[in-house]
Amino acid sequence: MKAIKQYSNILLLSMLFMFTIFTTGCKDDSVIVAPEVTAAPVIVSTTPSIGDTNVTINTSVAAFFDKELDATTVNTTTFTLKSGATSVAGAVSYANNAMVFNPTVDLNISTEYNATITTGVKDLSGNAMVSEYVWNFTTGTVTDATAPTVTSTDPLDVATGVPYNRSVSAIFSETLDPTTVTTTTFTLKNGTTAVAGVVSYESNTMIFNPTADLAQSTEYNATITTGVKDLAGIALAVNKVWSFTTGTTAVTSLAPVNLGTAGGFVILDKTGISTTGTTAITGDIGVSPAAQSYITGFSETLDSTNTFATSSLVTGKIYAADMAAPTPSNMTTAVSDMEIAYTDAAGRTTPDFTELGAGDVSGMTLAPGLYKWGTGLLITNVGVTISGGATDVWIFQISGDLTLNNGAIVTLAGGALAKNIFWQVAGGTGVTFGTTADFKGIVLAQKGIVVNNGATVKGRLLAQTAVTLDANAVTQP
Template sequence: MHALRTFFNAPKLGACTLLIAALSGCGGGDLDPVLGTPDITRVPTVTATSPVANTPIVTGVDIRSKVTAIFSKPMKAASLTPASFSLGCPGSTAVTATVSYDAATRIATLTPAAPLPPTTTCTATISTGVMDMTDVPLSAAFVWSFVTGPAAALDTTRPTVTVTLPLAGATEVPINTKISATFSEPMNPATLTAASFSVTNTTAGAAVAGTVTYVAASRTATFTPALAASLASGSLYTATISTAATDLAGNALAGNTASLPAAGNQVWTFTTGASTDSIAPEVIAISPVDADTAVCSATASVSATFSEDMDAATITTSSFSVTDGGVAAAGSVSYNALTRVATFAPTAATGLPADRGYVVTIAAGSTGVKDLAGNALATARIWAFSTGVTSCGTLVTTVDLGSAASFGAFGGAAGVTNQGINTVVGGNLGSTAACSLITGFHDASNAYTQTPLNIGAVNGSINCGPPAPGTSTTLAIAVQARADAQAAYNLMVALPPGTDPGAGQLGGLVLAPGVYTSAGGTFDVTSGDLTLDAKGNANAAWVFQSASALTVGLQATPRRVVLINGAQAKNVFWQVGSAARVEDGSTMVGTIIAPAGVTFSTAGQAIQTTLVGRAIGLTASVTLVNTTIVAP
């Protein structure tokens, strides 16, 4: 009788539940098959926003910005209205706006009818009235805030493309690859479509059908051909992102086909090989390391480095999760296409809670992370760590760059030269020489001896001496930067010398933070990649002292400097006694200061060379050939 009473005291079951063994298809795809209520494991969620939902809240947002949200699954467009997706500036003061939804990208965009009030805390709300395609709503309202900038601080800087995949000029590209581009700032997702991002088979003279998605967290747009392995073998392809692509303030793209202040398309080419890519990607480095028990909670970030270029759209908080006792830690996930590193950043400004245990999972299979050819991670990568104290170790040494820190490239008293149409410098560019010695570049205001074959975009400003466009003011900025760079160089020279573990050859080594000094006067990264391991300390630093030269890569064999376990490019410094050279297609990390200048790649090379750092020549020039510089 007890069992019978238990049955009759149980919740009543509907007809669909009683017949579940005999019938299929009862209820919606997001309903619990027994209770008929929404399955909380499949309810829609907001996976990313712009402006970013963060703690502390984002400040200085342009008053002309749109507000966007990306959902975890397809949503019912009719449920996204100004009533269900609203903005108050401040608080409950409603902003008149329209709301649109792009089904292809799962992005909802709120467009204010007028500029937002300046220096005001605005609050965006997505209510539970927003539903997926099976009428399952958000489990709770999603609310976040941001602060607008002053009225005078309008964003007039045009966005640029910082990374393209495949690289410009790449050959033997797999025929099943996707094509992607990463931007210098957040973009308006609604402007990134198959109309503004196109791919053409130049050999056959035919457009490639496909769709475009945009990942706000990584600022990456990806073109996916409509058919798998649909690219023709042995063919030249041209990818184009037009000026229809804009940032959130409405500034059109500054591509490599025109000089600022004019907008321009971004155009690059690549050539396919004869085969597909069927090799699964691997996780080749993790941070923190597995079973680490003393991770600094205040600066902890969790990262994974992949063996090949990944599809940013597949790297989310669902496929890259950090949990504490089975509960997901609050944070966001982004992917850096330059370094192939995916990073989980805690939402709280104070980092992860101290004295807690965490499990990190990078998912495999159909719902896991994938490369640009669609190959999934073969086996889930799972590791664990625990946080310790909240205070962390300090830098091995502090190298104060002063005003030179704002420069991506500085050519001493001899100028800076660009060759090629795919050079991008993140940060300022300068020289104490006359502006006539800055060749092949443009910034937001002026062009500097550009030709159709030599177009380099500078995201910051160009500072050099008269004649025009140089002025006494721009020369003074350059002179101060040169003095600050010299002071930083002198500081590094004066540091007590360190070890030389590879007898001048850094290739193939994994180095802990510290000072390293070449016994023979030169450092090479040519026999393999160099890995810098921060061991979970985001403040760790490296200083490399070379009395003579530095060489990274060989012309036929590019090399990389890889950062793992929390290492950051801003904390890597190279003091070079004469000249530094980074060969074709190599990826370099850190600030290079060399009296005799820095050269990237070889004239005529189309393959992209990359520096996540700064290239500073104290006396001689800096030469860039189809080079991307991202100042950390």
């Protein structure tokens, strides 16, 4: 098998871990995956995004979730679109962890709309959204007539020596209608023989994951058909077809770091979260054992239940250890899971790369794998590229501090996803992102994280001291 899956059930009284382990060709790395019991489904992105303007009038509206939903809870009652008090007629569909509202007719020009997804939406375990999710956007005056295009593929066309246990992916120029991403519109063949697999979609990337390893030293043809459409219903102009040939070696797949319940937060730390300037956070944030008073700059409002707070700067909820039950206990668990995740990332053995660039990877392209530095790690304004497939994993073990200079950009290529990139930072200062830096990935810091003015983050900031923000956009992956 290509991947490790371990499932653990953490019992509150006994704190015993029970595992069901599936063996694999991976290294001796391991991951503990907590069963989904209480985690509510979370919206990770929308199209149009919050506050978007000049939105084309023939678009559908989509909300992408962090997990699979119970499709029976996706309907025109749980997903509505309005202009003021006037409801928009339309149909609601679901595919690839995304809800899509398709208006019956084009939207009005130069008009503000409000989309709402209610707590009637549930995941497969019956967990409902914690609260309604509401966002607004404003249309422009034009329709979308531009067809989506494939901007890159992994593997590349006519590539040779491709590891025989890799997924195949294609990145698109715009958001697709996720209901058109299927095993019919994305196929893989060896000659005329179809390859069995699963097709998924996230971050503008279509992913074909073969059920079994591909044959070695064999040519394969991948096809994405014109059945793929964007949210305006515009189809791919022509089929996208490319070929590649496998080699005789497999890529060693790292197991991702399990975040447990800490994965429900875009920012989580132990001592405080502060912000200045106009910050925009998508996802929940929380502190523990610190109290709500250690969350500053958000002008938050405590909910009537006293279990969470809200803020105009946060599309999500704010939690602290001194809020009403069950928040204190949930926060204790989340912080514990964060610490377990840090230990997991730090404890991975047999690195693929050691002391790369003597602690300065600026200008480099980083392949999937386990990286280890006995020093700090620097990325200058030259930036760094993280390149690999949509199911590949990167773990960076950094004994010192992580520093991104002003204007430094972490660029993802080949379908690499921020949710699969883990930066474990042990330094005594912690993590510093310079002004206007652009960072991707999950930070697990033993100390603090400072995000300077105008820097952006797509990932999660999980620190064992404090997180300091200054007019930043922080979005969960």
